[in-house]
Amino acid sequence: MTTLIPVSLSGGHAYDIHLGTDLLAGAGRAIAGVARSKRCVIISQPRISTLYAQPLTASLEAAGFTVLATINFPDGEEAKHLETLTNLSQALYALPEPLDRKTVVIALGGGVVGDVAGFLAAIYLRGLDFVQIPTTLLALVDSSVGGKTGVDLNAGKNLVGAFHQPRLVLADLSLLQTLPARDFLSGLAEVVKYGVIADPEILTFMAEKSGLILARDTDCLQHLVKRSCQIKAEVVVADEREENGTRAILNFGHTIGHALEGATNYARYLHGEAVAIGMVSACCIGEAAGVTPPVVRETLVALLQQLGLPIALPADKDDTTLMALTAQDKKAVAGQARFVLADALGHVKLQEGIAQTTALAGLQQQRRVYGESK
Ligand SMILES: NC(=O)c1ccc[n+]([C@@H]2O[C@H](COP(=O)([O-])OP(=O)(O)OC[C@H]3O[C@@H](n4cnc5c(N)ncnc54)[C@H](O)[C@@H]3O)[C@@H](O)[C@H]2O)c1
Numbered sequence: 001m002t003t004l005i006p007v008s009l010s011g012g013h014a015y016d017i018h019l020g021t022d023l024l025a026g027a028g029r030a031i032a033g034v035a036r037s038k039r040c041v042i043i044s045q046p047r048i049s050t051l052y053a054q055p056l057t058a059s060l061e062a063a064g065f066t067v068l069a070t071i072n073f074p075d076g077e078e079a080k081h082l083e084t085l086t087n088l089s090q091a092l093y094a095l096p097e098p099l100d101r102k103t104v105v106i107a108l109g110g111g112v113v114g115d116v117a118g119f120l121a122a123i124y125l126r127g128l129d130f131v132q133i134p135t136t137l138l139a140l141v142d143s144s145v146g147g148k149t150g151v152d153l154n155a156g157k158n159l160v161g162a163f164h165q166p167r168l169v170l171a172d173l174s175l176l177q178t179l180p181a182r183d184f185l186s187g188l189a190e191v192v193k194y195g196v197i198a199d200p201e202i203l204t205f206m207a208e209k210s211g212l213i214l215a216r217d218t219d220c221l222q223h224l225v226k227r228s229c230q231i232k233a234e235v236v237v238a239d240e241r242e243e244n245g246t247r248a249i250l251n252f253g254h255t256i257g258h259a260l261e262g263a264t265n266y267a268r269y270l271h272g273e274a275v276a277i278g279m280v281s282a283c284c285i286g287e288a289a290g291v292t293p294p295v296v297r298e299t300l301v302a303l304l305q306q307l308g309l310p311i312a313l314p315a316d317k318d319d320t321t322l323m324a325l326t327a328q329d330k331k332a333v334a335g336q337a338r339f340v341l342a343d344a345l346g347h348v349k350l351q352e353g354i355a356q357t358t359a360l361a362g363l364q365q366q367r368r369v370y371g372e373s374k
């Protein structure tokens, strides 16, 4: 059964997330319901394309679409670069049939494909229609909701981009069965985040059903992805273009998380792994600041350990280095790190002006209690 999750954006940008299993076979029909043209282009990466482009194409053709091309770009965050956009734009231009603004760009892949294909759809011919088919857990619960698209510069991640909302997100849980275990687990960290920031029931559910969740039981995943998308959609609708501070709560665990990724050149941790450690940091810093009750950290840590996600800071990156990196975080204001801190299980707030010494005390506490990783 397909569940529809509305993302009620203003200005004609509202759309639905279609969530369920075995949705690829009906993708053509679902996309036909929102498309303004019967011409489309699939943007993907080689591994994902090998697995899913053929059934997607068959479904699109059965619904009367002409698939003008399936264009793959290389795997990995390194490909999330302006050069890839240039190459993809040129590939679109070289197609035998010229595109028009109603042509549908279909992103088939994880967060990297969604961000790149979404940005391509935002800027090619000043904007093409866009549909997302997320294939990673992270993309399902996070990157495919909210309309942020873009690429990295050498100076930093996601520095060039645009808001471009899809006309539809097809969230097919069946596609997760082929996802590498480490990527799956990394996505679960973002689901844990939604529990801490907005809904403690998610945490209870995950603790009770961890075995089934790790075995990728579709009923469990359906529940978790649904709640995650609902929470993200609610936050995004309240702050569509990240202007009033509401979206900042989604950044829980990300201040130290991003610092960890940066300190290790994005090579050691997957994003969710860094966020898992960073969420523990946020709890410890929150306790040092007198904001966070210890039960938040205790619940969080028990769950992360049960799932097999990391909680310890790395031995070779000291706290001062990490704190210096938080000052460069693009969400920092005037060089001062801001932290999203939990004041109860299921509730967080953006806290300005946390003294450096308080933050360092929190990180030291994390190392003392949970040790250090190699
Ligand atoms: N736009 C946003 O709001 C937003 C939010 C969070 C993250 N992001 C971005 O998302 C990106 C990370 O996304 P990700 O974690 O999905 O990584 P990813 O897109 O790189 O995918 C991870 C790996 O899994 C493979 N893969 C994907 N789906 C598969 C499947 N079903 N079966 C087998 N292999 C599969 C990919 O080929 C890749 O090697 C980052 O660039 C990050 O900045 C964007």
Ligand SMILES: [Zn+2]
Binding pocket: 142, 190, 254, 271, 275
């Ligand atoms: Zn994240």
